Amino acid sequence: MARPIGQSPVTLHDVAREAGVSLATASRAINGSERKVKQDYRERVLAAAARLNYKPNRAAQAVARGSTMTVALLVGDIADPYFSSIAAGVISASEEAGLVVTMAATQRDPDRELDLVRAMVSQRPKILVVAGSRLTDDPNVAKLVDELTAFEASGGRVVMISQPELPFNTVVLDNVTGARQLAEHLLDLGYRSFAIISGAPTLMTSNERVQGFLDGLGAAGISIADENIVSTEFTRDGGYAGAQQLMESGLDHIELIFAVNDVMAVGAMSALREAGRELGTDIAVAGYDDIPTVQDVTPTLTTMRLPLVEVGRSAIQLAHASPPGLGPARTEISAAVILRASTPRIR
Amino acid sequence: MARPIGQSPVTLHDVAREAGVSLATASRAINGSERKVKQDYRERVLAAAARLNYKPNRAAQAVARGSTMTVALLVGDIADPYFSSIAAGVISASEEAGLVVTMAATQRDPDRELDLVRAMVSQRPKILVVAGSRLTDDPNVAKLVDELTAFEASGGRVVMISQPELPFNTVVLDNVTGARQLAEHLLDLGYRSFAIISGAPTLMTSNERVQGFLDGLGAAGISIADENIVSTEFTRDGGYAGAQQLMESGLDHIELIFAVNDVMAVGAMSALREAGRELGTDIAVAGYDDIPTVQDVTPTLTTMRLPLVEVGRSAIQLAHASPPGLGPARTEISAAVILRASTPRIR
DNA sequence: TTGAAAGCGTTACCAC
DNA sequence: GTGGTAACGCTTTCAA
Numbered sequence: 001m002a003r004p005i006g007q008s009p010v011t012l013h014d015v016a017r018e019a020g021v022s023l024a025t026a027s028r029a030i031n032g033s034e035r036k037v038k039q040d041y042r043e044r045v046l047a048a049a050a051r052l053n054y055k056p057n058r059a060a061q062a063v064a065r066g067s068t069m070t071v072a073l074l075v076g077d078i079a080d081p082y083f084s085s086i087a088a089g090v091i092s093a094s095e096e097a098g099l100v101v102t103m104a105a106t107q108r109d110p111d112r113e114l115d116l117v118r119a120m121v122s123q124r125p126k127i128l129v130v131a132g133s134r135l136t137d138d139p140n141v142a143k144l145v146d147e148l149t150a151f152e153a154s155g156g157r158v159v160m161i162s163q164p165e166l167p168f169n170t171v172v173l174d175n176v177t178g179a180r181q182l183a184e185h186l187l188d189l190g191y192r193s194f195a196i197i198s199g200a201p202t203l204m205t206s207n208e209r210v211q212g213f214l215d216g217l218g219a220a221g222i223s224i225a226d227e228n229i230v231s232t233e234f235t236r237d238g239g240y241a242g243a244q245q246l247m248e249s250g251l252d253h254i255e256l257i258f259a260v261n262d263v264m265a266v267g268a269m270s271a272l273r274e275a276g277r278e279l280g281t282d283i284a285v286a287g288y289d290d291i292p293t294v295q296d297v298t299p300t301l302t303t304m305r306l307p308l309v310e311v312g313r314s315a316i317q318l319a320h321a322s323p324p325g326l327g328p329a330r331t332e333i334s335a336a337v338i339l340r341a342s343t344p345r346i347r
Numbered sequence: 348m349a350r351p352i353g354q355s356p357v358t359l360h361d362v363a364r365e366a367g368v369s370l371a372t373a374s375r376a377i378n379g380s381e382r383k384v385k386q387d388y389r390e391r392v393l394a395a396a397a398r399l400n401y402k403p404n405r406a407a408q409a410v411a412r413g414s415t416m417t418v419a420l421l422v423g424d425i426a427d428p429y430f431s432s433i434a435a436g437v438i439s440a441s442e443e444a445g446l447v448v449t450m451a452a453t454q455r456d457p458d459r460e461l462d463l464v465r466a467m468v469s470q471r472p473k474i475l476v477v478a479g480s481r482l483t484d485d486p487n488v489a490k491l492v493d494e495l496t497a498f499e500a501s502g503g504r505v506v507m508i509s510q511p512e513l514p515f516n517t518v519v520l521d522n523v524t525g526a527r528q529l530a531e532h533l534l535d536l537g538y539r540s541f542a543i544i545s546g547a548p549t550l551m552t553s554n555e556r557v558q559g560f561l562d563g564l565g566a567a568g569i570s571i572a573d574e575n576i577v578s579t580e581f582t583r584d585g586g587y588a589g590a591q592q593l594m595e596s597g598l599d600h601i602e603l604i605f606a607v608n609d610v611m612a613v614g615a616m617s618a619l620r621e622a623g624r625e626l627g628t629d630i631a632v633a634g635y636d637d638i639p640t641v642q643d644v645t646p647t648l649t650t651m652r653l654p655l656v657e658v659g660r661s662a663i664q665l666a667h668a669s670p671p672g673l674g675p676a677r678t679e680i681s682a683a684v685i686l687r688a689s690t691p692r693i694r
Numbered sequence: 695t696t697g698a699a700a701g702c703g704t705t706a707c708c709a710c
Numbered sequence: 711g712t713g714g715t716a717a718c719g720c721t722t723t724c725a726a
Binding site: 008009053055056057058059060068078079081085092100103104105121122150154236267270273292296298309 | 426
């Protein structure tokens, strides 16, 4: 009596029949506004629904209502702690708002990104969050902007994380300022000669952090020779390779290596350690992001703290706060310098 | 001419009109089977769709077809590398199969888990993947099994990751065997006295690993005193706290601490290090899972390698391989001992 | 407050 | 092959 028989899930129709009311009433009692249905009817419907183990069909609701309760989230790589922390924030804020999160990973490929954005738009989510860095030479930006603009025109909300150059709501991470502050603090600690491990030359996040860092040093009259700025993959293994590359070309008078993100810094530290360098004494290292692991490596890593979970939450809040029609809104998230053992005072 | 005007997305209807064909033909040309529509009609429709920037409404397709193209994934905590690696596998395998992934996080709370399973069932996904460990005293198992059984009865496929006690398709991670192997290898290296940092006493994954480890030691006539088995949270901070607890109660003759997962092991290492213990020499540490970070901590961590991304992929493959109606199928994933610097040979 | 009925955007069956 | 049209499960007018 209770379980759905065979293949077909219970529909609202079944519930209405079981409760002896009309489809409309059943709908109102279960999903509609509070006021409209009389107490005993409502109870009868709810009881019937419970008895039959009824679950509203979300797809059908979406069609009927003309809108979903979905948040679509696009990340570069979910196994990367940067993205997984942001995702945790997006998921928790979404759940609180009764929204379901749909997720896809671009593997940092612009073509894939465009395809996936199209796939996500096809789901007609309420909110579309795009995390991950843009490339300066991204061949697809124009198309991307078109898709997203059309999506907004049709009532969806777009939120970009850290891509302020695009005309959408954005959670802004001021990488230039952050990296400059980091540089200043490192100068304070006495460091004077630096190397940088950066991502691909076209990767904007990487560029901004390099630029900010150089700005900070420049203000103190310090510069970095080109051969001491290497660019590799924006991953742990990239950092590892970058450190090796630096060591090959000497690394002689370098006191500190700035890796433009923590996973790269951690990889670099392993490469340096394996090469017999004493971290923190022979050579200092700093990163960016403050992913959880950097407290557990040795020495603990100096970095810029980005409240990543908060960033994810902010994306959802921004979407809710920004009225459609008005121009793009932004939430600025500021980073904080976290000095740890990898950069001891040296002068 | 090209862009959707105002609020309403382009529908198949619009495309049909633009192409001068019927709704049915438009549907067939765009989403239907290859054979049925003549070349020039198909081209006209496709051209019209492109011109209007048409995107099929997935929800409407789901209603009409009676099934979605969705995979629902339930994890404990997406920011935990164990889950995020599994999620990466689920996402990539799903994308390859043209499926969209929906995700939710239980925060390891059984009540939340049940609620979220209900919410996900409501989406009528094609596949529902439940990762995360079960509790021995889970008050909701019966209800959970009911929900999942009903979901399967209505045509969905369920896959559990590492919960072989439930009557569903399962990706089995043989924790008992894995932990036993680890113990054997550590005995080989000369270790004779051990402590364990475990998760909550009701957490099955934790229990299995403890049990397997004790089995392995027991076969060599070695046991562990109760006070040297502490139980804490199944997280990095739990591991940190567990190590502190062990140190308070002495840790005197202990040669090696086995933490039942890597994040706990990494936390424990930090606690030990901060307390001035020389890792690998004063005290050895081993973990379980082989999350990426364990190669970058110092010393590198001995652990059991679980191919986590592969585990996620297997879940989707299993769902596709297992015909509905037949009993639950299983895929066994075996773990491999990875000896690293945290457990040097000592005898 | 309730119920009948008209949608929502697609698919799929059934004639032509 | 193609087009008309009845579904799909639900929401939401519109009358009653």
